Amino acid sequence: MLQEIGFNNGVPITEEFFSQNIAWKHNDDIAELLFPTDIPRGLKFVEDKDAMFRRLAPEKLEAINGLYKVKKWIEDHGLKRAAVTNAPKPNAELMINKLGLSEFFDTVVIGDECEHGKPHPDPYLRALEVLKVSKDHTFVFEDSVSGIRAGVAAGMPVVGLTTINPEDVLMKANPTFVIKD
Numbered sequence: 001m002l003q004e005i006g007f008n009n010g011v012p013i014t015e016e017f018f019s020q021n022i023a024w025k026h027n028d029d030i031a032e033l034l035f036p037t038d039i040p041r042g043l044k045f046v047e048d049k050d051a052m053f054r055r056l057a058p059e060k061l062e063a064i065n066g067l068y069k070v071k072k073w074i075e076d077h078g079l080k081r082a083a084v085t086n087a088p089k090p091n092a093e094l095m096i097n098k099l100g101l102s103e104f105f106d107t108v109v110i111g112d113e114c115e116h117g118k119p120h121p122d123p124y125l126r127a128l129e130v131l132k133v134s135k136d137h138t139f140v141f142e143d144s145v146s147g148i149r150a151g152v153a154a155g156m157p158v159v160g161l162t163t164i165n166p167e168d169v170l171m172k173a174n175p176t177f178v179i180k181d
Helices: 015-021 027-034 039-060 067-076 089-098 122-131 145-153 167-171
Strands: 082-085 107-110 140-142 158-161 177-179
Touching: 015 027, 027 039, 039 089, 082 089, 082 122, 089 107, 107 122, 122 145, 140 145, 145 158, 145 167, 158 167, 167 177
Parallel strands: 082 107, 140 158, 158 177
Antiparallel strands: none
């Protein structure tokens, strides 16, 4: 999509560029980073990016291995749970619905609805408040560096998931440990 609008003079971007500059970032930050001299163009780009995601996700989105086993274990033990995400609300709702998790989460916390999104701890602190639980009795599953940093900053143990980022990248954010799935 970036090539289609002439970004980087049409040269394809690398996975590393995507991971460092686009993945798991707030749309306003992406717009400013990619189009520092034309913020309205950047905002239009991220709007189009999200629309494309919502078109493609229903066909492409798949649960990671072990998701439904962990879901059952959590349900069987009566644990409270929140989805905490930097994704825009329509994207988050689409993913949660597509994965069959609509009834699973007690609450969904959207980073943009907090004073600061991830990597700040605010979204996780909001989830603790809404669920009325202590950070001492919680744990976090996260697949992004910003999410791991947010969970760690909120004082919770974080399990890093290597869904896109490799273990060595996630370990820089200091999770309790990292697993594949």
